[in-house]
Amino acid sequence: MRPIRRTPPPRAAGQPSLADRMRDRGIRMTAQRRLLAELLDNAREHLDAESVYRLAQRRDATIHRATVYRTLKLLKRQGLVDELDLMHVAGERHYYEVRPSVFHIHLVCTACGGVHEPGGRFWEELKEKVRRETGFRAEVMRLEMGGLCESCQNDPIPRGV
Amino acid sequence: MRPIRRTPPPRAAGQPSLADRMRDRGIRMTAQRRLLAELLDNAREHLDAESVYRLAQRRDATIHRATVYRTLKLLKRQGLVDELDLMHVAGERHYYEVRPSVFHIHLVCTACGGVHEPGGRFWEELKEKVRRETGFRAEVMRLEMGGLCESCQNDPIPRGV
């Protein structure tokens, strides 16, 4: 159950917090939701539901698993959070991340478990390309690759996942 | 539990069957594995484990769920079959498809449930691009988009999933 390390793309500074964006959408804010939103906003690695739950419990021992699941589902439905499975390199868990302002892809190293997340214009424009060429209007997009990151290619010693 | 319709890309003709490719890799061939390989090869829609099991049972009532799961896992590990979740538009199930010779992406329509699968050089080369730019060597890749297909954009009447 080791955390999946991220190599996150530069965050857009001055982006409103997840809690603020929830409120702006008229989502009813409870203490639990504020807590969960803050945890997701500040996560340094990819969190699955259980990890979110454990983190939340440190600050509010009464929070319940079901609330975590319900909130994650809500945020996903609202498009505020994306659900990933990171090519299932570390089991069948689903991971959650706040949807960033600039789209990025996920490169999951099967050797070290690290996740690189390059972002930028090129990836953003794939949706546009698909639109032009097929007429499909994408609202959500997910691009994941599994393989070996640069350092694991050069270092044949397995370092565990 | 309606089947997820595919709009598959042109199949490379004369491609060896999945069963043949299994044998070529030295995978021990049992009657069950031959049956499952044939089902996957000829599937006209995306199948999850349960659907594969149900189809298999029509031809061999003694086949067991566990065998289906074990075989799918084997094929996935061997890179002969890809596991998809199609943006979870129809639940948390995982779908399986024989890995095609030419990579394609999955465009999942949230209105009609159809899956368009455009393929071609451009998508193939994304791995190469990532390699050049980040050093990451991708072995598996998955690109899925969720949204509205062309006809569902033009036809506001919901047609169910």
Place this chain on the structure above:
DNA sequence: AGATAGATGCGAAGGGTTTGCAGGTAGATA
């Protein structure tokens, strides 16, 4: 044909997620 690593059927267990309900609370209203 005989030997054996490996596959299968079986049923139970496992892990993650959802649900129904009773009680509690945010946010609207006056």
Place this chain on the structure above:
DNA sequence: TATCTACCTGCAAACCCTTCGCATCTATCT
């Protein structure tokens, strides 16, 4: 500010999909 109501939460059981351990069977090699 007090009241109201729709909505949220905690709880525990249920649910679903997937895996496991074990005894038996079999594909493949000699």
